[in-house]
Amino acid sequence: MSVMPADPHRPVAHLRPPRNWINDPNGLAFHDGHYHVCFQYNPYGPEHANMHWGHFRSPDLISWEELPVALTPTPGGEDADGCFSGNAVSDGDRMVAFYSAFRTDRWAQPVTTAESRDNGVTWTPRGSLLIPELPEGATMYRDPYVWREAGRWRMLVGSAQADGRAAALLYESGDLERWEYRGPFLDRAPQPVAPGADTGPGWECPQYLHADGRGALLLGAWDPELGPRRTVVYPGREQDGRFLPDAPALLDHGPDFYAPALLPAPDGRWLLWGWSWEARDAACVREAGWAGLLTLPREVTLAEDGSVRQRPAAELLALRDERALTAAGETAGTAELGTVRSSFDLTARLEPRAAGTAGGLRLVTSADGAEYLDISIDAAAGELVVDRDHASLDPRAHGGTYRLPCPEARAASGAPVELRLVVDRSVAELYLPSGRTLTLRFYPTGDTPWRIEARAGDEGRLGYAVGAWNLRPYAMRYATDAGAESTPTDAGLARH
Template identity: 90%
Template sequence: MSVMPADAHLPVAHLRPSRNWINDPNGLAFHDGHYHVCFQYNPYGPEHANMHWGHFRSPDLISWEELPPALAPMPGGEDADGCFSGNAVSDGDRMIAFYSAFRTDRWAQPVTTAESRDNGVTWTQRGSLLIPELPDGTTMYRDPYVWREAGRWRMLVGSALADGRAAALLYESGHLEQWEYRGPFLDRAPQPVAPGADTGLGWECPQYLHADGRGAVILSAWDPELGPRRTVVYTGREQDGRFLAAAPALLDHGPDFYAPALLPAPDGRWLLWGWSWEARDPAWVREAGWAGLLTLPREVTLAEDGSVRQRPATELLALRDERAVTASGETAGTVVLGTVGPSFDLTARLEPRAAGTTGGLRLVTSADSAEYLDIKIDPAAGELVVDRDHASLDPRAHGGTYRVPCPEARAVSGAPVELRLVVDRSVAELYLPSGRTLTLRFYPTGGAPWRIEARAGGEGGLGYTVAAWNLRPYTMRYASDVSAEPALTDVSGVLR
């Protein structure tokens, strides 16, 4: 059955339990006819503590079932202080989860495993370490990613090295038990990746997408003082156990996206989920009783130009309900296009009529028009700008202006700007035809319906063609909430 949230900011088409804390997606696998999506989960409250693996599964990416937590810390065991991030593989009649065992030392988290033989309903944890010794020179070590390639099993582990490099370390195995360390698959000192941003002193959650001799290594940039920062991607190819990489790029240009994980689908697609954290003050989070969500599943491809491209999974078109907005025309000022509910899927084609035309779309979420989210064309920079400074009248919500490259927006291009925007109550995901994305959180205080406007400024008018559909919620069957008091170490505030 579908359960509609009472909280106006709790999403209906993004995966998360009905309450408590979640962060990184983990254990993504297709097994026995189901997509399995696990995630870092505190079943006792909305703080980063008591790390379990929560677990959803689905036959079609639309109908979801919440299973009991897949992994729980074992008192006195190697993972006594938390079952941290990793992935899972399908191997015959079993699923095997590889994960970071957290005990005392939050920076060094050796690899251990768990196994399920009933399609993820129950799991047996190993109880000992799979890889007990960390390579010399590592100062941070965590988050295994395992895959099968050319008849062998391979593993990347995220790390930071004592000499200042971040690294994804490579292991290989014939049968998932004994693993040979091959050395760094990719390593770099911090490199610029965007204005004011670099690739980090350490890498978490390494992921490897590969096809037709080419590949992309996805890495979550981490800093020992600041914690999680951003997600970057290196494209290139492998040679003799090393990844020969081009310049890095941001995987997502928004402020609220981190630790994505890949799932190789049975039809050959690569699917990706990310963690979208909260952008509101901790007191509000505690009041709400929940924190974090997983992004929409995204199809990820390697383009001929070497870029990584993302778009919402095709299956999500089935969530579109009746078309709420159908509008086309031209404006030199502001025009109301129609209204939508708080969860919707929008496509737009915007055509500036002159080189100096600015403007774009505004999502107005309050009756007095004081609360709104803007998506604006910057013709001088060739970017789309997403501005959430006025997106919530509650001062506990974070603001900020964020940019995603959009060469069509440049004044001299003369090309239309196309976009797809999926909004689900408190999360917005922007997708461009180039495959670039921008993810952010915002917290409207006004009630539905919300109003869509086209706005033009500067010289000339703005042509527009816009369609929007309200979203149906996922079909969701929730497990019972855990209510017992935890007997585990509280690591609140120790994000990663």
């Protein structure tokens, strides 16, 4: 079992290995009584290179076991420069992983597979490409997503097209071996999706959520010059092998969320994990020796209006430890509500008492109050505003202000604002009853208990009811990492 030195920013209730780089969640499946969560992993350092698949499994989403590395590049093989993103399916007594084989060409990554017959402990690569040829017109091609529907296997692959359109390409199979190309499931020129964001000229990591004749296509907006941007979702429905979309939207409104992956649970739920990248300079990452984490598992559903709704998986309530604070009242200024540890789960109901006034919560992480994260109501815009400009006294940590649509926040609505905030040391995940979310990273330097404050807006009053629970860590069992510091023989190239 690995013993790591204390790191005040390393999360206790978010999945990641003890050290080194991780990014996209991959290989999500439920098999033989376990949830399996793989991820892009560099076992040699905290940089995006040498892509393997790391692997955790759990019977309950609370107790996790790190398994041996699932996928490793084969020297001289089709994946010699990296085993990139994809997914996995449970098929009888085996698991089959589908992934992007990276060899030399950064943009064209054909599909290959590996299989496990011992519940994910060991994997055998096929040694050849499953789909060796790219469809005509594809200039970028990667990240297969496979699922079973109506007695057949289906696959989406993300791509960029020579005509400037992004596309999710559809294949179908009866046996997971012979695949027929059906054409674009959806293709679109870049469309605006939020101020300063669009759907991108290419799509990575396609995922398809579907139920009762409706669906939602989750896509990583990718740009050949800028790399990964934001995750977008097209709600809609399928007709004759084509997806008929409604208007796109952001899946998560924060700056530090990308490449989510879906897992159909045995009880009928859809679960989702995303990658939350670092929001600190490379020097900080090198000093820490690790980069990236996976978000909390989220339950995702399709609302009647077609929107995708997210909330923390119900199992995570078991991580709540003693109740750290309970506070209710009203303030015309600042009310100190109590303290929490650096990992906590908070619920709040906020009611500005006068039209047009704002207010909100402040998480103060330093004794002198100079370091804090603000969540405030913009009553004019109908949004929650998350401000991390003062969230770290370390100048190498990133700042910025981010907005989460919250119609009930509008002054004219008269409705209280309810929210759930889960903070785990350096990651904050904000959830609204509407199912909208915002994920960001921040890096407090203070070592005192963190203080929760309710703060009224100018010339207004704020009613509040707040409860918070400190979080217990996941029950983690790490694999031995002998050899993790050795030098790889084939240095993979960064894809993003």
